[in-house]
Amino acid sequence: MERKTDDLILGVDIGGTSTKIGLVQNGLILRSDRIPTMGHADEHAFADAVAQCIRQITTGNDPSAIGIGAPNANHFTQLIEQAPNLPWKNDVPLAQMIAERTGVPTTLGNDANAAALGEWQYGAGKGFDDLLVVTLGTGVGGGVIVNGKLVLGSAGNAGEIGHTTIVMDGRDCTCGRKGCLEAYVSIRGMRRTYDELDGNKDVLKQEGAQCIADAALAGDTEAKQTFHHTVRWLSVALANAVAITGPGRIVICGGIARSGSLLLDPLKEWFRKDLLNIYHDRVDLVLSGLGEDEAGVLGAAALTFMNNELKRSV
Ligand SMILES: [Zn+2]
Numbered sequence: 001m002e003r004k005t006d007d008l009i010l011g012v013d014i015g016g017t018s019t020k021i022g023l024v025q026n027g028l029i030l031r032s033d034r035i036p037t038m039g040h041a042d043e044h045a046f047a048d049a050v051a052q053c054i055r056q057i058t059t060g061n062d063p064s065a066i067g068i069g070a071p072n073a074n075h076f077t078q079l080i081e082q083a084p085n086l087p088w089k090n091d092v093p094l095a096q097m098i099a100e101r102t103g104v105p106t107t108l109g110n111d112a113n114a115a116a117l118g119e120w121q122y123g124a125g126k127g128f129d130d131l132l133v134v135t136l137g138t139g140v141g142g143g144v145i146v147n148g149k150l151v152l153g154s155a156g157n158a159g160e161i162g163h164t165t166i167v168m169d170g171r172d173c174t175c176g177r178k179g180c181l182e183a184y185v186s187i188r189g190m191r192r193t194y195d196e197l198d199g200n201k202d203v204l205k206q207e208g209a210q211c212i213a214d215a216a217l218a219g220d221t222e223a224k225q226t227f228h229h230t231v232r233w234l235s236v237a238l239a240n241a242v243a244i245t246g247p248g249r250i251v252i253c254g255g256i257a258r259s260g261s262l263l264l265d266p267l268k269e270w271f272r273k274d275l276l277n278i279y280h281d282r283v284d285l286v287l288s289g290l291g292e293d294e295a296g297v298l299g300a301a302a303l304t305f306m307n308n309e310l311k312r313s314v
Contacts, residue, residue: 013296067303069114116143118299253288
């Protein structure tokens, strides 16, 4: 079946706390709702709740496909595989379970791939056949599009830039290795950097990385240094990734990207210095233009383009 972007598509974005569900057409979320991810008796009860929410949102409309984005989702097996931050410890065939309940073809992919496809189809990556999308948040994710196709790799999760080594024998990473980019430029990594610089303890009492951004803007020395170090690690990692994947654009998204020019201005400056010469006029660096709430749902919806030859929407 040929897919078009003006089809009605349902995006289901599964997060550790809540699951957002939205009806998407032409990159716009027409209607949306959310349900808690936790607190269901088992995965079957969760699938029932998702299906019920889908029916409420789509009343009077027939979506042509459903895309589900989730941590640890494997595109090849269509299973959510033992995701540490989700309530089910076994492998869950959620795409099949939702398809059975709704009668709509359903596809599943990991949230990093979803973010990449969302930026490509609907966001700042539109029109770029070679694209790198990096998500800076609780973790660091990445998705790579080369020659107009999402690169899946042998295990379905190519583009894991967060788990490339940036410091030899460095900080412990959640993956069990040492020195991964994620241990430095994620929200947790930034907070640790600030802590190691012996910054003001009161700043870290607030959640997230925004408190460090606010402190930096207010002139806090350790917060400014934290941003400087974060930018240096990230710039080197991005320049390395460019040498391998050759993107025409890099889109930075996720919570830390909302630091805006505090992150982007020095990052652009260092990135230019770190970059291999031949890419100087070939790749640019932008922040995602998608809102925090819409990015996950649009990305999940964009996963539905994976079963066909991926095609640009421009
Ligand atoms: Zn790691």
